[in-house]
Amino acid sequence: MDTSHLSNVTFAELGLHPKLLKAVQDLGFEKCTPIQAKTLPLLLKGQNVAGQGQTGTGKTIAFLLGIMNDMLKLPEIEGRRPNEPRSLIMAPTRELAVQIAKDAVQLAKYAKFKIRVVYGGEDYEKQRLSLEKGVDILIGTTGRLIDYYKQHAYGLEAIDSVVLDEADRMFDLGFIKDIRYLFRRMPPANDRLNLLFSATLSHRVQELAYEQMHNPQHIQVQATQVTAKKIREALFYPSREEALPLLVGLMQRLQPERSIVFTNTKRAAEHVWACLKGNDIAAEMLTGDVHQKKRLRLLGELENNKVNVLVCTDVAARGLHIDGVTHVFNFHLPDDPEDYVHRIGRTARAGAEGDAVSFAGEDFAMNLTAIEKYIDHELPKLDIKPEYMAELKPSAPIQQKRRHPSQRRGGKPKGQKRS
Template sequence: MVTHLSKTTFKNIGLHPKLLKALKVLGYQYATPIQAQALPLLLNAQDVAGQAQTGTGKTNAFLLAILDELLTLPEVEDRQPNEPRAIIIAPTRELVIQIFEDAKQLAKFTDLKMCVAFGGADYDKQREEIEAGCDVLIGTVGRLIDYFKQDIFNFYALDCVVLDEADRMFDLGFINDIRYLFRKMPKPTERLNMLFSATLSHRVKELAYEHMNHPQHIHVEAEQVTADRVTQVLYYPANHEKLPLLIGLIQKHQPQKAMIFTNTRRQAEQVWLSLRGNDIKAGLLTGDVPQRKRIRLLDELKTGKIQMLIATDVAARGLHIDGVTHVFNFDLPEDAEDYVHRIGRTARAGAEGDAISFAGEDNAFNLPAIESYIEHTIQTADVTPELLVDIKPPMKAEPKKFKQNNNRSQGRSKHHRSNQGGSNQGYSNQQNSNRSDLSQSTSSDGNE
């Protein structure tokens, strides 16, 4: 999936010169539709609730708005190092890491400091970095609440707030935690608020009206989020043909970087063992992989140390890996929207890509809903004998079983210091114990 660029150039939007310099270095000249619509409003201090899916450029939209705000708006005179001026809340640790990396690139010519807070990583290191000084804090809700309740940081100097993928917050059951954080922040009129969601459902709009200052709604139409640069092909293999066909297609296409999606962890492990047994460099990304290895796998794919990554839908959202040329759907997803998220891993930033899907015996019945959702029929191809290559047996060794990381599971008006409520009032201790690490829950696979 790729987003067409608008005719609006970044230099005509009114961004700070340091941000324009970073955009030039990154090769960005024209804004995407969501950026062209949102940035003029945000730079004019107007709250925005945007409906936008993956690949539309929404991350850079809210990052540019935040960074411009921090570069132009005077900060609180007595602001302490552990008082961030901007908070970005995301549903998963993978998305937090991606936002963090993008923020560093856009802020490379500024003195602004970014920090992260998410589970499954060094608890003390994150805490120390936030205490040492943080302008923009990016985190999952569970770890943010944990640090907040320990007074590791506070909201006294807060200028900007972003809630990314709000619909997923509802789906994952953490919306009460989001409301808890919002209620501890300065009043909506005293900060710049941004909310982004794949759908602006009634419950998402209700959240926006409750915790934002008369937000302007922006909707990127489906026609603007197209897959016309993704070549989509569908095969109908029997179950015993799927692995020979996958390896045959890999040999035929020779992808530089690829992602292979399965519906279950067990299936992902079987594919991984088969690829390794046939001398194909691949990594395995599922819900039980600890955070350090997760980050290393993504880095190995980005740098070319591995050729492809086999993943369950834990990796379908929030990942941005430049240069992914092919996506293989070893299984058709049960959720039609997941199909769009999966193929959106390729053909990013104006590039082209291939999405190859298998409608196998166990999930071909998912196809009608997918084609209805994307509003077109996927082109089919024949499973020919030359594609069904002879393959070596899979590796016999089972993938290492990773243990869960439980190292610690526990604005505009500058007169709002009294607005921050007591850090423990109105919040259920039981809720916090269940949600102290949001990312452990969000990284699990729904079909396992």
């Protein structure tokens, strides 16, 4: 096992509650990652933390241990009702909320905390009833959290700690009003443990930290390098006609055990997925309108090697914790440079190595300059060699056809006003 990404600080020397330390040891963790080594000593002393670190560096374990240790150390509020959680964790996506809950259950193995997770797209009544049965740690997306709060399914009067995960993504998705709504209904900031974690601590995220937290300690890990060191990046310049044969050819040559292909649109994702399937590559597709149960099933199939490739839009760029992703393919360069970092961060997690291959196609090549400026290095450019190109099966689509102006939404050519 590669341990070069770990610090010299062990979990045993931190002073964790014995119930938590035993759970950590059961998971096989001995040494902390750098962000765990820097944040946990502060959290165990009750210090508020606004932390920045690369995706896959162990932020989730850090804040879960911090809040659980706090809950074990502090006495419960007298008269606390079963549906009043002691800790609230807000996440931007359903997938991230589910993953945090999964990790929380493992760490609470001996502490016996009641972990509940709520998010849209699932049985509303079932989730509401789970809160009535009792909750110690409540994890969820802000929309569903507010919905249940207004329905009096749970209360915020007994909150000892609050976590805001992927804070920058919360801004991107427009959840900032929801966050402030929930913060205003909790005990004051100086009467709770406050944790904010983000891959990027932008100015607006730092403003939120000072607004909603009490004297937070800023922790940055690997701030000088935006992308993980062990990701091998590469860039090709394919034409529209070359993009799919190149992708299939690279898949056939590299034989990735577990990979993710990102596109900028659902339509392109459908096109890429159909091409991969048509050329005997075990692929599935994950876009924003996929039902939650199917979404979780697809992620499970990738983790269990029932499929080798997941074709995604940016709904999956953050919040997905899938171990063992060896390759990420950017079929389109993203419009937001930060999304490039989050996409390729799906590989090379927890010290492993990985490859990120990007296509600067005709439609999105203009995004390259901003991406390279943001990551502070140029992507290595590779020539498209004939041996990289696959000969696609006749039934498989070769290129995404452009719609005739009369087929555009509204039925009018671009630039022509509607009557």
